[in-house]
Amino acid sequence: MNKEIIIEHYLSKLERELQALPTGDRAEILTEIRSHIFEASEKHPEREIARILDDMGTPEAVAARYLAQKGVPYKATTSAPRRWLRILAAGMAGVFVVCVASVLFAIWYFSPLLKVDEAAGRVTLLGGLIDVNEPAGEVKIGSMHVKADMSDDHDSEFSDDISLNLGGATKVSGGEDLQVRKVKTLSIPFNNAKLEVSPSKNSRFEWDCKNLTAGAPPVSVNAGVMTLDLEKVSVAKCSLRIPDGIKTEVRGVNGKIELNKPRSDFDVKVTNGKVDIDPDPSRVYDFEVKVANGVHDHFARSEAKDALKVKVDVINGVVKKE
Amino acid sequence: MLVMQVTLDNWKVQVKKGYLEFCLLLLIRTHGRLYGLELLEHLNSLEMPLKEGTLYPLLNRLCDDGLLQSSWQTQNVKGHPRKFYALTKAGREALGEMESEFVRMMDIVSQLQKTNRGQA
Numbered sequence: 001m002n003k004e005i006i007i008e009h010y011l012s013k014l015e016r017e018l019q020a021l022p023t024g025d026r027a028e029i030l031t032e033i034r035s036h037i038f039e040a041s042e043k044h045p046e047r048e049i050a051r052i053l054d055d056m057g058t059p060e061a062v063a064a065r066y067l068a069q070k071g072v073p074y075k076a077t078t079s080a081p082r083r084w085l086r087i088l089a090a091g092m093a094g095v096f097v098v099c100v101a102s103v104l105f106a107i108w109y110f111s112p113l114l115k116v117d118e119a120a121g122r123v124t125l126l127g128g129l130i131d132v133n134e135p136a137g138e139v140k141i142g143s144m145h146v147k148a149d150m151s152d153d154h155d156s157e158f159s160d161d162i163s164l165n166l167g168g169a170t171k172v173s174g175g176e177d178l179q180v181r182k183v184k185t186l187s188i189p190f191n192n193a194k195l196e197v198s199p200s201k202n203s204r205f206e207w208d209c210k211n212l213t214a215g216a217p218p219v220s221v222n223a224g225v226m227t228l229d230l231e232k233v234s235v236a237k238c239s240l241r242i243p244d245g246i247k248t249e250v251r252g253v254n255g256k257i258e259l260n261k262p263r264s265d266f267d268v269k270v271t272n273g274k275v276d277i278d279p280d281p282s283r284v285y286d287f288e289v290k291v292a293n294g295v296h297d298h299f300a301r302s303e304a305k306d307a308l309k310v311k312v313d314v315i316n317g318v319v320k321k322e
Numbered sequence: 323m324l325v326m327q328v329t330l331d332n333w334k335v336q337v338k339k340g341y342l343e344f345c346l347l348l349l350i351r352t353h354g355r356l357y358g359l360e361l362l363e364h365l366n367s368l369e370m371p372l373k374e375g376t377l378y379p380l381l382n383r384l385c386d387d388g389l390l391q392s393s394w395q396t397q398n399v400k401g402h403p404r405k406f407y408a409l410t411k412a413g414r415e416a417l418g419e420m421e422s423e424f425v426r427m428m429d430i431v432s433q434l435q436k437t438n439r440g441q442a
Contacts, residue, residue: 028405029378029382031403031405032358032378032403032405033378034402035399035402035403035404035405036358036359036374036378038402039359039402039404040359043359055373055374055375056373056374056375057373057374057375057376061375062375062378062379065375065376065379065380066378066379066382068379069379069380069382069383069386070386
C-alpha cells in the first residue's frame with residue numbers, strides 16, 4: 001500500500017511539471033510512465049520502488065526532457081517550503097540592494113559625476129572618463145580621444161588633422177546604389193565611431209572607413225532597409241554619403257556624429273558623445289533635439305510639409321549647431 | 323588514469339547521442355513493434371543501457387518527428403496500458419539513409435586505421 005502512495009506522489013509531481021503541455025499529451029505521458037513503473041515493479045518484485053523511480057529520474061528532469069522535445073521552455077514549479085525559502089532570500093536580497101543603493105547615492109552626492117560648464121562648453125562625466133571639450137573640439141571617452149578639425153567639411157577621406165588613435169587601421173570603402181537595391185531607409189548602428197555624414201550627389205550610398213578591426217562592415221538589406229553594421233567593426237572612422245530623401249537612422253554608443261547639410265530625415269541616437277549639425281540653408285528642417293546629461297544649442301521646429309525631420313537624442317554629451 | 327577515464331566517458335556520451343536513435347530504430351524495425359519496457363530490456367542486453375527517463379521522451383520526440391507511430395494496447399494488461407512503437411514509412415526511409423551513412427563512416431574509419439598501421 002505504501003508503494004502505491006509513493007508512486008502516486010511521484011506521478012502527481014510529474015503531472016505538475018508537465019502543466020505546460022496540452023492535456024492529451026500530458027495524459028498519455030502519465031499513463032505510459034505509470035504503466036512502466038507498475039510493470040517494472042511487478043517484474044522485479046525484489047527491487048525497491050525507490051530504485052525504479054531513481055532509474056526514471058526526478059519528475060523535474062523527466063518533465064524537462066519532454067518539454068525540451070516540444071520546444072517549450074521549462075520552468076520549475078516550487079513546493080511550499082521552497083517557496084518560503086525563496087521569499088526569505090528575496091527579502092535578504094532586498095535589504096542588500098538598499099544598502100548598496102545608499103552607498104552609491106553617497107558617492108554620487110559627493111563626487112562630480114556630471115559637470116556641465118555651459119559657458120566654456122565643457123561637459124565632464126564620470127569624473128573625467130568622458131570629457132566633451134567643445135572649444136578645443138575634442139571628445140575624450142576613456143582612452144579614445146577624438147579631436148575634430150573644425151574647418152569645413154571634407155568630401156572624401158579625413159585629412160591628418162583628425163587624429164584618432166588608430167594604430168593598425170584598415171581602410172574600407174564601399175557603396176550601393178539605393179535605387180537599384182530598392183532601399184528607402186538606412187540603418188547605421190555603431191560602437192565607438194566618428195561619423196561624418198554628407199549628402200550624396202546621386203542615388204549611391206557610399207562609405208569610406210578606417211577601422212581597427214579588419215574586414216568590411218557587413219551590409220544587409222531587408223524589406224527596403226539597408227543596414228551598414230558599424231557595430232561589427234570596432235572604432236570606426238567613416239565618411240558617409242547619403243542619397244537625398246533616404247531616411248537614415250544612426251544609433252550607437254561612444255561617438256561623434258557630424259551631419260553636414262542633411263538632405264534626408266535623420267534619427268540619431270548617441271550614448272556618450274557629440275552630434276554636430278550643419279544645416280543646409282536652402283532647406284527647412286523640423287528639429288527634435290534632446291540631451292540627457294549635457295547641453296544642446298537651440299534648434300527650430302517646423303510644421304512645414306516639406307521640412308526634413310531631424311531627430312537627435314543624446315545621453316551624456318552635446319549637440320551643437322555649426 | 324582518472325583523467326583519461328573522464329575524457330573517454332565524454333567521448334562515449336557524444337558518440338552515443340547520434341548512435342542511440344539509430345540503434346532504437348533498428349531495434350524497432352527488427353521486432354516490428356515494441357513498448358518501453360521491452361526496448362529497455364533489449365538495450366540492456368546489448369549493453370547499451372539507457373535511463374528510462376531519457377528513453378520515453380526520446381520515443382515521444384521520434385513520434386513527433388514522424389519516424390515512429392504509437393498505438394495503445396489496453397487488453398490483457400492488468401490495468402496498465404502499454405504504448406507500442408513501430409516505424410512509419412518515413413521512419414523506414416530515414417533508417418535506410420542512416421544505415422548507408424553508417425556504413426560509409428565505418429569505411430572511412432577502416433581506411434584511416436590502415437593508413438595508421440602503414441606508418442607504425
